Amino acid sequence: MTPVEVNVERQGGEEGGGRRHPNTCPECRSHYRDDELRHAQRVCAQCGHHFVVGAMERIEQLVDPGTFVEIGSDLRAADPLAFVDLKPYTDRLMDAELQTGLGDSLVAGHGRIVGRETALAVMDFSFMGGSMGSVMGERFCLAADYAVAYGIPLISVTGSGGARMQENILALMQMAKTVGAVDSLREEGLPYISVLAHPTTGGVIASFASLGDIVIAEPGALLSFAGPRVVEQTTGEKVAADFGRAESNLRLGQLDAVVPRRELRGELAKLLMLFSPAEDEPTGDHEPLMTIVEGDANPIDKVLGRLGLGRRRG
Amino acid sequence: MVRVSDEVRRLRKRFEARAEESHIWDAVQLARNPDRPYTLDYAERLFTDAFELRGDRAFSDDEALITLLARYHGQTVVAIGHQKGRDLSERTRRMFGMPHPEGYRKAIRAVELAERFGYPIITFVDTPGAYPGVNAEERGQAGMIARSILAFCQASVPIVSTVIGEGGSGGALAIAVGDRVLMQQNSIYSVISPEGCAAILWKDSGQARKAAYAFRPTANACLDLGVIDRIVEEPKGGAHEDVDAAAKFLDDAIRQALAQAEMIPAAERRRARRAKFRQMGVWGVVDEPTNQDF
Numbered sequence: 001m002t003p004v005e006v007n008v009e010r011q012g013g014e015e016g017g018g019r020r021h022p023n024t025c026p027e028c029r030s031h032y033r034d035d036e037l038r039h040a041q042r043v044c045a046q047c048g049h050h051f052v053v054g055a056m057e058r059i060e061q062l063v064d065p066g067t068f069v070e071i072g073s074d075l076r077a078a079d080p081l082a083f084v085d086l087k088p089y090t091d092r093l094m095d096a097e098l099q100t101g102l103g104d105s106l107v108a109g110h111g112r113i114v115g116r117e118t119a120l121a122v123m124d125f126s127f128m129g130g131s132m133g134s135v136m137g138e139r140f141c142l143a144a145d146y147a148v149a150y151g152i153p154l155i156s157v158t159g160s161g162g163a164r165m166q167e168n169i170l171a172l173m174q175m176a177k178t179v180g181a182v183d184s185l186r187e188e189g190l191p192y193i194s195v196l197a198h199p200t201t202g203g204v205i206a207s208f209a210s211l212g213d214i215v216i217a218e219p220g221a222l223l224s225f226a227g228p229r230v231v232e233q234t235t236g237e238k239v240a241a242d243f244g245r246a247e248s249n250l251r252l253g254q255l256d257a258v259v260p261r262r263e264l265r266g267e268l269a270k271l272l273m274l275f276s277p278a279e280d281e282p283t284g285d286h287e288p289l290m291t292i293v294e295g296d297a298n299p300i301d302k303v304l305g306r307l308g309l310g311r312r313r314g
Numbered sequence: 315m316v317r318v319s320d321e322v323r324r325l326r327k328r329f330e331a332r333a334e335e336s337h338i339w340d341a342v343q344l345a346r347n348p349d350r351p352y353t354l355d356y357a358e359r360l361f362t363d364a365f366e367l368r369g370d371r372a373f374s375d376d377e378a379l380i381t382l383l384a385r386y387h388g389q390t391v392v393a394i395g396h397q398k399g400r401d402l403s404e405r406t407r408r409m410f411g412m413p414h415p416e417g418y419r420k421a422i423r424a425v426e427l428a429e430r431f432g433y434p435i436i437t438f439v440d441t442p443g444a445y446p447g448v449n450a451e452e453r454g455q456a457g458m459i460a461r462s463i464l465a466f467c468q469a470s471v472p473i474v475s476t477v478i479g480e481g482g483s484g485g486a487l488a489i490a491v492g493d494r495v496l497m498q499q500n501s502i503y504s505v506i507s508p509e510g511c512a513a514i515l516w517k518d519s520g521q522a523r524k525a526a527y528a529f530r531p532t533a534n535a536c537l538d539l540g541v542i543d544r545i546v547e548e549p550k551g552g553a554h555e556d557v558d559a560a561a562k563f564l565d566d567a568i569r570q571a572l573a574q575a576e577m578i579p580a581a582e583r584r585r586a587r588r589a590k591f592r593q594m595g596v597w598g599v600v601d602e603p604t605n606q607d608f
Contacts, residue, residue, distance in 0.1 A: 080539060080596040083528055085515035103600070134595030141592060163483075163505045165515060168529035169541050172505040173594040175484060176491045179463040180588035186468075187584075201456075203505070206444075206484040210460040225456035225484070226446030230510075235447045244451060254454050 025049050041261050050218050050261055052198060054100065055107040055124035058157055062265050063111035063120070070109040072142040075135045077104060081168060089166040092128060100127045104135040105160065108143035110152070114269035116276065119147035121156040125199070130160035132203050133167040137174030140208065144181035153191040153275060155268060158209045161227075162202020175207035182211045191275040193268065196223050196246070196255075214271055216257050217246035218264075223254070335527040342508060342526050344500035345479050349554035351561070352411075353380060353395030353438040356478065359561035360568070361386055361393065367424055373453065376417030378409040378445070379489070381424035386436065387569060392428035394421050394489050395438030398479075412445040413485060415458035421489050422458075425465045432580075434572055435466075437475040437489045442507060444485030459488045466491035467591075470583050472575035474568055476546065477501040477533075478553075493578060493587055494571035495541070497533040498564070499548045503541070504531035541594060544571065 021031035028047040032040070041061055042051040053061070059068050076093075083089040097103060105127040110119045121143040123130045140156070147154040163171040185192050194212025196205070198221035206225050209215075217223060224231075224244030232239050242248045246258045259267050344350070357364055361384035369375040382393040396413065399405035428435045444455055466473060466489070475492035481503030497503060506514075508526035513519040536542045546567040553560035578586050 074600045076598045076600050078596045078598045081528070081530055081535075085525070085528060134597045137595055138597060165506055165511050165529065167596075168505050168531065169503055169536055170539055170595050172483065172487055172503075173541055173591060175460075175487055176463055176467070176591040177594055179460060179491075180467050180591050183464060183467045183584070183588060203484055205456040206459040207463060208460070210457040211464060223456075224451050225444065225459070226451065231446050231448060231451065237448050239448060243448065248452075252452050252454070254457055 023051070025051075043261050048219065048260070050198060050220055052125050052159060053261075054126060055102060055122045055157075058122050058197075059107065059109070059111070059120065061261070062155075062157075062268065063113055064115065068109055068111035068120070070107060071146060072108050072139045073103060075103060075138055077133055077135045077167070079166070080134075080170060081166070083166040083168075085166075092166070096127045100124060102127050104139065105130045105132070106136040106139045108139040108146075110143070110146055110150075113155075113265065113272055116269065116272040117150070117152045118272060119143045119150075119152055119154045121154065123156075123158045123160055123197075123204075125159035125161075125197075128164065129162075130158070130204070131162065131164035131171070132160060132174050132178075133164035133171050134174065136164075137177045140178045141181040144185055147190055147192075148184055148188050151188070151190065153193065153272060154185055155193045155195065156209065156212070157195040157197055158200045158204050159197045160200055160202065160204035160209075162204060172203065175203050178208040179211065182208050191271075193271055195259075195264065195268075197221055199223070199227075201225065201227055201244075210254075215255050216259050216264075216267065217249065217255050219246060219258055219260055221246040223249050331527075335523065338526050338530060338532055339523050341500050341532045342502055342522075344552045345502040347552060347554055348400075350479055351553050351557045352400075352440060353393075353397045353478070355557055356438060356561050356564055357382060357384065357393060357395070359558065360565050361391075364393075367392075367420070367427070370416040370419035370423060372419060373416045376409075376414050376420060377407055378411050378441070379413040379417035379421060381420055383427075383433075386434075386572075389434070390431070391434045391436050392424050393436045393438070394424050395478075396441040396486075396489075398440060409445055411441045411480075412443060413441065413488075414445050414447075414450045415453045415455050418444075418458040418462040418488055421462050422465045425462075425469055428471050429469050432471055434472040434474070434576070435469065435492075436568060436572070437473070437492065439475060439477040439481050439486045439490045439503075440479035440501075441482050441485050442480050443482035444488070459484045462488040463491055467588060468584060470580050472572060472578070472583065473587070474571045474575055476564065476568060477503050477542075478564070481531075482507060491587065491591065493575035493583065493590070494543050496544050496546050496567055496571060497536055497542045498546045498553060498560075499533055500552050501533060502531035503533075503536050504529060539594075539596070 023037050024031040025044040027049040030046040042053050079089045106123045108121050121140045191213050193214045196217040200223050222244050228239045228243050249255045364382045364384035367381040380397045396411040398411035399408040473492040474494045475490040476496040508522040509519045512521040512525035533545045547563045549556040549559040
C-alpha cells in the first residue's frame with residue numbers, strides 16, 4: 001500500500017454537541033483519519049503532540065520488518081482474589097482483550113533494530129491502563145531472561161498507570177520481581193534501555209522503568225510516582241502545568257534525553273551500536289533460538305529449562 | 315418456590331462474608347492504631363546498643379525513615395524502618411512515616427554499609443506509602459524507590475523484613491525485599507490504601523471497607539498468596555495492648571528468620587532472593603499460542 005499523504009483539517013470549538021472525532025489532538029484540536037495518524041507514527045502533524053501508541057504498532061515502528069518474535073504470548077491473568085469492584089476483574093480482562101487483541105498490558109519478545117538483535121518489552125496503555133499484574137511482570141522477566149540467555153540488550157517501552165489493584169499484593173510484588181530481572185542484566189553486564197512514554201506512573205516508574213542504563217522519554221510524557229490529582233488531593237499543594245512532564249524531568253536530572261518519536265528508532269540503533277564491541281558489525285543472520293512458550297501446564301519451568309541450555313554469544 | 319435449605323445456605327454465606335469483611339476491616343484499624351508500637355519501640359527492646367545513622371549525604375535527613383547500626387543477639391546488624399510519630403509535632407516532623415527520596419537514599423546508604431562490613435539487615439515496614447508531594451516528585455521519588463529495591467536485590471548479606479503496621483505500596487516494598495519476609499498478625503500489606511482503591515475503582519473513597527474486603531490486605535491473605543513466609547503472633551487485642559510481649563514474639567520470629575537467611579551461602583543469596591520474588595504471581599496459560607510475527 002502506498003503511504004497516505006497526511007491530511008490535516010482544523011477543527012474549531014466543540015461543535016457536534018461536544019462529540020469529538022476519535023483522533024482529535026488534545027492540544028491543537030486537529031483531527032486525523034486513523035491511517036494518516038498511523039502513518040505519522042501517531043504524532044500530530046500540526047503541533048507535534050504525541051498520541052498514545054499501542055504495543056504492536058510501537059514494535060512495528062521500532063524493529064526491522066519481519067524480525068519480531070513474541071515470547072510468552074499465551075500467558076493470561078488469573079484472578080487469585082476473585083476480585084469484584086463495580087465489575088468482576090475477569091470481565092474487565094475479557095473486555096480489555098477484546099478491545100486490544102492483547103493478552104495483557106505488555107508484549108515481550110525479541111527482534112532487530114537496524115540489524116542488531118535486542119530483547120523487547122513493550123507496554124500497551126489501552127490494556128487496563130497499562131496496569132502491572134502478574135502476567136505483565138512475568139512477561140517482562142521472560143524478555144530479560146531471553147536477553148541474558150543470548151547476551152543481548154533489553155529495551156523496554158512503558159505506558160502505565162501503575163500496579164493493577166485487582167491483583168493487590170501480587171501486583172506490588174511485580175515491582176520487586178521486575179527489578180530482580182534488571183539486576184540479572186546488570187550481573188551479566190548487558191545494557192538495558194528504558195523508554196518512557198506517556199504516561200508512566202506509579203509502580204512501573206518506581207521499579208524497572210527507572211533503572212535503565214539509559215532512560216529516554218517521549219515529549220510531553222507524564223512521568224511521576226503519584227499523579228497530579230493524587231498530589232493535589234493528598235497534600236493540598238498546587239500542581240504546576242508542567243508537573244512530572246518529560247521536559248521537567250530532564251531539567252531535574254531524572255532522564256538522559258527527551259526524544260521525539262520519529263527519531264526514536266535511530267537513537268535506539270545508535271545506542272545499541274555504542275553498547276556493542278567495536279568490531280561487532282550487525283550480521284542480520286541471527287536466527288531466533290527460541291520462539292514462543294507453548295501451551296503447557298507449567299510454561300515457566302520449561303522456558304527456564306530452555307534458557308539454561310541456551311547458547312551464549314560474545 | 316424457595317427451598318428453605320437453600321435460603322439458609324444463602325443467608326449463612328452472606329453472614330460469613332459480612333464476618334470476613336469486618337475481620338479484614340478490624341485488621342486495617344489495628345494496623346493503623348495510633349498506639350501501635352513503631353520501629354523505635356521494637357528497636358529499643360530488640361537491640362542492646364544502637365547508633366542512629368542519619369542523613370542521605372546529599373540533601374537532608376528524612377525522619378520518616380530511620381537507619382540504625384545496632385547489636386542484635388551478640389552480632390552487629392543494620393536496622394532500617396519507617397517511623398511514624400506519636401504526637402502531632404513528631405508526626406509532622408516524621409511526615410506520618412511517609413519518606414521523601416532522601417529517606418530511600420539513606421536506606422540505600424545503610425544497605426551499602428551493611429554490605430561493606432557483612433552485617434545482616436533487619437527492616438521494619440510501617441508506612442501509608444511514600445510521600446506524594448511536588449518536592450518529593452521533583453527530587454525523584456519513583457527513581458529512588460526503584461534504586462532502593464535494586465539495592466536490596468543486590469545485597470549479599472542476609473535480609474529479614476517484617477511488616478509491623480501498614481505496608482503501603484511501593485514506599486513499603488522499597489525496604490521489604492528480604493530473604494525472609496514476615497508480617498505481624500494485625501498488620502496489612504497492599505498495593506494501595508483501601509481509601510485510594512475505593513476512590514479509583516468505586517469512585518468513592520467512602521467505600522474503603524468494601525475495597526479492603528475485595529483486595530484482602532491481611533497477613534493471612536499474603537501468606538496464602540506466597541508473598542510472605544510467616545505470620546508473627548501478637549498479644550491478645552493487638553501489639554499495642556502489651557508492647558513487651560509483642561516485641562518478644564517479634565524477636566523470636568526475626569531471630570529464627572535470620573538464622574534461616576544465614577543458612578543460604580553468601581555467594582548465592584542475591585540469586586536466591588531474586589528467585590524468591592521471581593516466582594510471585596498467579597497466571598494461566600491459554601491453549602493456542604498466538605505468535606505475532608511480522
